[in-house]
Amino acid sequence: MAKIGFDANKYIEEQSKYILERINAGESERLYLEFGGKLVQDKHAMRVLPGFDENSKIKLLQKMKDQAEIIICIYSGDIMTSKTRADFGITYDLEVLRLIDTFRHYDLEINSVVVTRYEDDAPAVDMFLNKLQRRGIKTYRHRFTKGYPTDVDTIVSDEGYGANPYIEVSKPLVVVTGPGGGSGKLATCLSQLYHDYKRGKKVRYAKFETFPIWNIPLKHPVNVAYEAATADLKDVNMIDSFHLEAYGEMAVNYNRDLEVFPVVKRIIEKITGEESEYKSPTDMGVNRAGFSIIDDEVVKEAACQEIIRRYLNALCDYKKGRIDDGAVERSKLLMDELELKIEDRRVVEPAREYAEYKRNYDKRYENVVVMSLELPNGKIVTGRSSRRMVASAAVILNAVKVLCGMADEIHLISPGILKKIQDMKTEILHHEKTSLHCEEVLSALTISAATNPSAEVALSKLSDLRGCQAHCTAILSEGDEQTIRSLGIDVTCDPEYITNNLYFS
Structure with a gap:
């Protein structure tokens, strides 16, 4: 019998409670929750956290279905390059269709699909949008945000976020998700914040990202496994220096969140006209996974096996021409860091x-x-x-x-x-x-x-x-x-x- 290292029931209970606290905090009308990773069938989390229910995240949303609606983002470039979700071997545009069907199965309301960083003369993207529209799915086109990332004055203006059409929403919790990393979820959330504040509505933003787990060590195999899973994106786990400075506490985050945090903080402050409630990117998160680990040795071993599995997959993906040699080298370095060998599988x-x-x-x-x-x-x-x-x-x-x-x-x-x-x-x-x-x-x-x-x-x-x-x-x-x-x-x-x-x- 497989060993269990993670309490799935405790996770769902604590995670849903914490999200509800974020929704109800302050005087805001709405919370935009950026959902990173896989919202459904999160097989990576299931492998590195034995006992994790691969559909636990959508189940906790189902508990809040009366308060929630979902926006799905997909980057136009991923449609044009036929980017594939490895777990299922299907392209990101097909993954969006599969996600819609899955959300409907759980009786969750789909608001719309947003194509981000949209450009003209993209027949494959237009065909995808036409397919959705003809099946009764609302769609939006968001172009690259003018001035991003340095010119905050332009970003927070009619030329920046104001150039995007507003996505009409009505529920207190708006979940913004996508088929994978780089789908434009953050930009969509901030664009909505801009439009809502212009309409006189007070709204907030938070982020749900399972990995890296912020309250376990930086070099814990579970966090290293996240780097292995995102080797092609060049994600690197780091100590959240903003959190350390603000609270004197160690917390783990990753390079992209740390790099963009000062900009995001300034954008939020420019939109709201108030000092940001967040002192660090970790503050923005609502992840409680670390509190549900019940056997650290079991999850360490599972994570090490996942790192080996990811390295073998990287070697095959390189052979197939899907990734460059840099991604393979990063995967190998992570193996060496934990002194793992292929034969350990x-x-x-x-x-x-x-x-x-x-x-x-x-x-x-x-x-x-x-x-x-x-x-x-x-x-x-x-x-x-x-x-x-x-x-x-x-x-x-x-x-x-x-x-x-x-x-x-x-x-x-x-x-x-x-x-x-x-x-x-x-x-x-x-x-x-x-x-x-x-x-x-x-x-x-x-x-x-x-x-x-x-x-x-x-x-x-x-x-x-x-x-x-x-x-x-x-x-x-x-x-x-x-x-x-x-x-x-x-x-x-x-x-x-x-x-x-x-x-x-």
């Missing part, structure tokens, strides 16, 4: 060793790919690629057999069924590769379960793989990677392609 060596053994044993296995998977009880199983199926499919079948206590030689799927699917791929669909992908094999297992009792039992064990760790000796296809992740398995790969072909699907 338990599933790495069994996969590599088995692949090496097969290659040395028989020349037919020269290009063999192996995936290893650690079961909930700590046992590691492996699966290799073959003419019949890919390694990820093989290891899933082997894993559920072990969970069921079945002998390895038992066929969960008739070889005849697998052959028929392969024939369809080559003779009807005209695919060059006949090895069945993970989703195809799982579909065959599902069909077999209708007539094969062993397959039916095995199918019921798939849910037990959620939270398991896996490693493959080659880069997975996008489809196999998403199927593995949909099963809830955290997978890493060695940065090697199965084939020299440039088109890899």
Whole structure:
């Protein structure tokens, strides 16, 4: 059974209470709450804080749904470059659509979608906005703020924030979120503050950012894991010097917040005409995650594993051309800082060793790919690629057999069924590769379960793989990677392609 290091119930209770205190403090009519990180399915937090509910943040908002509405921001450049959310393998514009559906599922009100730093002559962005508008979603275009970041007089004027259209809101809590970092959430909040004050309304701003956790040490592995997760953004954790000077207390924040704080403070003071209530960027935050850690050793170990996982992912992303070598170097430095090695991830060596053994044993296995998977009880199983199926499919079948206590030689799927699917791929669909992908094999297992009792039992064990760790000796296809992740398995790969072909699907 997995060890727990974080109390999810305490977190939801304390976090919602603290946000309500911010809403009700002072005489303001409204709180604009910038929501950083992932509002739903926060798998990073779930991995580094064992016990964290990946949907805890949206659940706490659901408790306040009568008081809250949501604005979703997306940076126009992320639409044009098809930036991808790694956890799901979907682009940021599709992530916005998924977020809207998720918020609706939790009965949360969607106010609108704002495209930030909008520029003319961006057909992909206009197409995205048209799609939303034709489905009944309000949209806004915010351009780059004139004068930002140094000319506060211009920023807080009709030429700056005043040039943005006002987003009509009505609830006391306005959550401003986005598909990822750099979406323009802060600028949207400050723009709204400007417009509200011009309309004679007193409103406030606060920030909800889970990481870095401000009240644990700077070099705590959980905070280092945040740097690993944002290596491509060049985020660096630092001591909040403003907080230290104001209160004599150590607090952790990150470089972008510290760099922008003096500007944000001046902008807020210019908008409100009053001295800012915030003495530091930490003051702006409402994060209570650090108070819900119940076993520090457990979260440290989980965070170290996440740092290794992020480094392996960085190596693969570099191979795919998604990031530059600087991001890889930063990931490696974080590994070295905590004296971590790739082999400290338990599933790495069994996969590599088995692949090496097969290659040395028989020349037919020269290009063999192996995936290893650690079961909930700590046992590691492996699966290799073959003419019949890919390694990820093989290891899933082997894993559920072990969970069921079945002998390895038992066929969960008739070889005849697998052959028929392969024939369809080559003779009807005209695919060059006949090895069945993970989703195809799982579909065959599902069909077999209708007539094969062993397959039916095995199918019921798939849910037990959620939270398991896996490693493959080659880069997975996008489809196999998403199927593995949909099963809830955290997978890493060695940065090697199965084939020299440039088109890899």
